[in-house]
Amino acid sequence: MNKLKNRIAVTYSFKTIRNHVIIKGALLILGIILMQACHNSPNQNTSQVQDQEHPNITKLKNQSAEFIPEIIKLNDKVYVAVGYDGSNASMVIGDQGVVIIDALRALGAAEKVAQEFRNITDKPVKALIYTHGHLDHTGGTSAFIGHNKEVKIIARAGFKDELQERSPVEPILKQRNIRQFGRDLPAKDIINRGVAAGITPTDRAGKGYIAPNLTFQDSITLKLAGVDIQLHAADGETNDELFVWIPDLNTLFTGDNYYKSFPNLYAIRGSQYRDVKSWGESIQKMSTYPVEYLVPGHTRPISGKVLVHDNLKNYATAILSVYQQTIDAMNKGYTLQQTVDSVKLADSLINQPNLQEFYGSVPWGVRSIFLHYVGWFDGNPTNLNPLSSSQEAKRMAELAGGEDKLFQQLSAAVQKSDYQWGLELADYLLQTDYDRVKVTKIKIGLLRSLAAQQINAPARNYYLSYSYELEKSLM
Ligand SMILES: [Zn+2]
Numbered sequence: 001m002n003k004l005k006n007r008i009a010v011t012y013s014f015k016t017i018r019n020h021v022i023i024k025g026a027l028l029i030l031g032i033i034l035m036q037a038c039h040n041s042p043n044q045n046t047s048q049v050q051d052q053e054h055p056n057i058t059k060l061k062n063q064s065a066e067f068i069p070e071i072i073k074l075n076d077k078v079y080v081a082v083g084y085d086g087s088n089a090s091m092v093i094g095d096q097g098v099v100i101i102d103a104l105r106a107l108g109a110a111e112k113v114a115q116e117f118r119n120i121t122d123k124p125v126k127a128l129i130y131t132h133g134h135l136d137h138t139g140g141t142s143a144f145i146g147h148n149k150e151v152k153i154i155a156r157a158g159f160k161d162e163l164q165e166r167s168p169v170e171p172i173l174k175q176r177n178i179r180q181f182g183r184d185l186p187a188k189d190i191i192n193r194g195v196a197a198g199i200t201p202t203d204r205a206g207k208g209y210i211a212p213n214l215t216f217q218d219s220i221t222l223k224l225a226g227v228d229i230q231l232h233a234a235d236g237e238t239n240d241e242l243f244v245w246i247p248d249l250n251t252l253f254t255g256d257n258y259y260k261s262f263p264n265l266y267a268i269r270g271s272q273y274r275d276v277k278s279w280g281e282s283i284q285k286m287s288t289y290p291v292e293y294l295v296p297g298h299t300r301p302i303s304g305k306v307l308v309h310d311n312l313k314n315y316a317t318a319i320l321s322v323y324q325q326t327i328d329a330m331n332k333g334y335t336l337q338q339t340v341d342s343v344k345l346a347d348s349l350i351n352q353p354n355l356q357e358f359y360g361s362v363p364w365g366v367r368s369i370f371l372h373y374v375g376w377f378d379g380n381p382t383n384l385n386p387l388s389s390s391q392e393a394k395r396m397a398e399l400a401g402g403e404d405k406l407f408q409q410l411s412a413a414v415q416k417s418d419y420q421w422g423l424e425l426a427d428y429l430l431q432t433d434y435d436r437v438k439v440t441k442i443k444i445g446l447l448r449s450l451a452a453q454q455i456n457a458p459a460r461n462y463y464l465s466y467s468y469e470l471e472k473s474l475m
Contacts, residue, residue: 056455060191063358063457066260066299067197071116074293077227078251079120080301085109086196087136087298089144090253091117092246094225097126101244101253102297103141108203110140117144126225127152131255131297132241133160135206136196142208152224155212156233156240162272173270180269182461189464194359194457195259195298234286236279237264243286250292250305257282258315260299261358265322265365268458273372276365280319287312311354318349322362326369336378340366357456393431403434410442419453422446437474444470
């Protein structure tokens with residue numbers, strides 16, 4: 001069997017075939033037929049394999065139901081616009097007017113929602129609350145309030161601070177952002193962004209932003225449009241995050257500290273440390289309120305005291321458990337990878353619908369916590385002065401018995417659908433003098449095969465985006 005597989009693997013490389021001793025035509029044909037029949041194998045022309053859909057992809061596709069555009073009447077006084085843009089915007093109706101919570105990103109999308117809200121009530125907007133400073137919640141403000149200076153625009157002190165400073169690594173952050181969100185992917189590859197639709201409006205994105213005119217430190221209670229509203233600082237996805245609690249309506253707005261997905265404790269586009277412990281504690285605090293209606297920053301709202309409580313509880317437990325397991329593993333002297341390997345969600349959490357890793361990922365969160373507390377050195381002296389990548393690659397090739405042998409191992413990994421190992425072997429080969437084009441084509445196929453298994457939208461988008469970049473590099 002192994003022999004057969006090796007022969008199949010050889011079909012990747014016609015040059016290798018020529019350079020090796022004769023392989024009989026019949027065997028080659030058999031190999032090609034088997035190759036085509038083989039499931040999940042990246043093929044030489046690098047097109048994405050059209051196999052039976054992986055269950056994770058089905059789940060990720062089903063998540064798109066969370067972003068179908070709809071104005072949801074949550075209760076008599078609260079309406080939530082879902083799916084008009086990447087995030088949610090809400091309206092709370094009071095005796096003297098309305099309060100808007102979050103303002104979407106694209107002014108064009110915000111104008112549509114503002115019109116929908118006006119169709120429900122023509123009461124004037126008295127206040128607008130930003131749950132945090134991310135552009136997808138702040139870009140469409142003027143659609144709701146025009147430039148009326150009377151309207152209170154409320155946020156936490158330190159609002160947008162973490163976004164203000166221009167990063168010296170802006171160019172690469174931009175590129176990684178494009179990959180994470182799959183912004184340049186062809187339509188056929190787009191499913192969604194985990195907590196937002198795959199494509200979001202671009203009509204005057206961010207152009208309606210207006211800065212807050214009222215900020216607070218820890219918490220504040222205000223009467224806005226005749227409604228008693230409490231705002232509480234709640235560090236989590238950002239350091240300027242707050243939650244909104246309306247006791248008379250038993251309604252809580254979480255900002256981006258909660259949505260229907262395992263939380264994005266670390267963003268692979270590259271982000272500053274998100275305070276994981278505070279994030280868990282913020283959710284824990286929310287779970288102490290008698291919430292009947294929960295409005296997340298993304299994905300559809302939830303109704304029902306028990307359901308809301310259970311969701312908040314398991315979210316907080318999951319976050320704090322990942323945090324604590326990471327800390328404990330670190331204190332045992334585990335290296336970064338050992339720490340990642342050791343941290344798991346409990347069985348009672350792993351199948352919860354609101355903890356599926358559509359957007360965030362447990363191992364990525366663990367890495368982020370680890371690096372936050374100790375920096376790059378993982379504690380193993382082997383890693384104090386490692387070999388250069390090219391040295392390591394050269395020696396791996398030697399260990400395999402030469403570059404051809406290493407390539408055979410790569411082909412075998414492909415055959416076994418051992419995609420991650422395949423990627424690692426491909427990366428070694430790409431640092432040797434071996435046929436770059438041939439290996440790159442296989443890497444492209446591997447990235448696409450991995451993409452076809454991901455429940456996590458950022459991972460899927462990143463694999464695919466990178467595969468197209470590699471494809472371009474071969475042209
Ligand atoms: Zn958001």
